[in-house]
Amino acid sequence: MICRDARELLSALIDEQLTDAEEIAIRSHLESCAGCRAALGEMEGAVAAVRSLPRVDVSDDFTARVMGRVERFEARRFRWPRWERWDLSVWLPAPALRVAAALVLGVLVGYGGARFWTGRAGAPMHAQEELAAPAESSAASALSSPVEPGLQRAIPAGDEIDYVLDRYTMITGRGATALPGASNPSGPAVANQDVPVRF
Amino acid sequence: MAAVVAGSQDAFRCLVERYQSRIINLVFRYIGDRHRAEDIAQEVFLRVYVHRMRYRQSGKFSTWIFTIAANLAKNEIRRVVRLRGSVEIDTVEGTAGGPGQYLADSAPHPDAVASREELSAIVSRAIRKLPPKYREALVLRDIEGLSYEEIGEILRIPGGTVRSRINRARQSLREKLEGYDKRDLT
Numbered sequence: 457m458i459c460r461d462a463r464e465l466l467s468a469l470i471d472e473q474l475t476d477a478e479e480i481a482i483r484s485h486l487e488s489c490a491g492c493r494a495a496l497g498e499m500e501g502a503v504a505a506v507r508s509l510p511r512v513d514v515s516d517d518f519t520a521r522v523m524g525r526v527e528r529f530e531a532r533r534f535r536w537p538r539w540e541r542w543d544l545s546v547w548l549p550a551p552a553l554r555v556a557a558a559l560v561l562g563v564l565v566g567y568g569g570a571r572f573w574t575g576r577a578g579a580p581m582h583a584q585e586e587l588a589a590p591a592e593s594s595a596a597s598a599l600s601s602p603v604e605p606g607l608q609r610a611i612p613a614g615d616e617i618d619y620v621l622d623r624y625t626m627i628t629g630r631g632a633t634a635l636p637g638a639s640n641p642s643g644p645a646v647a648n649q650d651v652p653v654r655f
Numbered sequence: 656m657a658a659v660v661a662g663s664q665d666a667f668r669c670l671v672e673r674y675q676s677r678i679i680n681l682v683f684r685y686i687g688d689r690h691r692a693e694d695i696a697q698e699v700f701l702r703v704y705v706h707r708m709r710y711r712q713s714g715k716f717s718t719w720i721f722t723i724a725a726n727l728a729k730n731e732i733r734r735v736v737r738l739r740g741s742v743e744i745d746t747v748e749g750t751a752g753g754p755g756q757y758l759a760d761s762a763p764h765p766d767a768v769a770s771r772e773e774l775s776a777i778v779s780r781a782i783r784k785l786p787p788k789y790r791e792a793l794v795l796r797d798i799e800g801l802s803y804e805e806i807g808e809i810l811r812i813p814g815g816t817v818r819s820r821i822n823r824a825r826q827s828l829r830e831k832l833e834g835y836d837k838r839d840l841t
């Protein structure tokens with residue numbers, strides 16, 4: 457074994473993650489190579505340094521704040537029972553994106569409403585389907601970003617537009633401190649227009 | 656977790672208390688901002704609550720919640736990068752620079768006698784300077800103490816990649832800490 461290969465295995469040696477063959481090979485290399493022995497020692501020191509870093513303390517009111525938000529969430533859910541499934545920030549991590557999504561929805565809802573009231577669309581259900589299609593595709597493109605693969609599959613397709621609207625209400629109800637982007641003055645206004653129109 | 660899925664808020668409170676320190680510390684080591692780490696940890700728990708029906712009993716709960724936390728922390732790194740503009744990306748995302756790069760800035764000279772607090776700060780900064788993909792592997796392994804298998808699941812990378820990323824992260828950290836007496840820390 458040459459030094460370069462040995463250095464690749466040092467970390468896994470510390471963690472006992474090597475195969476038997478690898479371990480035999482590196483141990484015999486270490487016996488004859490002072491440089492790699494020193495590197496191993498230094499790496500062990502670095503690992504110990506990281507592992508002994510002090511943990512940061514949790515604020516005393518952390519649990520209370522989480523539970524407060526859960527209660528507010530449940531209170532909203534009581535008024536709008538279907539909304540429990542929606543959490544826009546999964547798809548639109550940046551507050552700016554959320555505001556943009558709400559603006560897009562506002563325009564779409566306004567457009568669909570106008571179509572409906574001028575009699576060019578059929579029943580209300582059709583108007584809604586018309587609305588849902590473009591919004592879903594925009595949500596789907598946010599969904600397909602590489603941001604959160606783990607969470608993407610947690611969200612079933614088809615809930616997108618509901619999800620966007622609900623999440624928007626959650627954001628505006630939460631205040632500006634948790635989500636700086638929500639302090640954008642156009643945000644709440646758009647949401648207030650959207651929600652009654654849709655539901 | 657079954658009681659949480661059923662909607663018990665008491666059970667959820669227990670879960671928050673059991674995991675809050677680990678989640679906050681995980682996020683803090685990803686992003687380096689303690690206050691934001693708590694905000695993001697709040698989001699993590701809210702998401703666990705909102706999506707509790709989607710938790711699969713077959714998987715380990717800790718893996719699920721760490722995946723959510725890791726993803727939100729990664730989003731935060733991206734958000735900060737966007738806010739600060741591309742100029743400072745190297746500072747935010749870490750660099751692949753060799754030894755000396757980290758020590759060249761305002762860190763005290765290696766030969767200086769550093770207090771335990773100073774050394775903690777130096778190690779913390781060295782972690783923050785790691786490129787994100789190495790930093791996350793290191794944090795999950797050495798801050799959270801997760802197994803290679805769990806790390807692979809959370810980061811969605813194969814076992815061999817987990818191993819090489821942890822090795823690269825520690826290698827890089829070792830270079831950044833060269834000259835400091837790590838024994839002072841332990």
Ligand SMILES: [Zn+2]
Pocket residue numbers: 458459460462485489490491492493
């Ligand atoms: Zn060697």
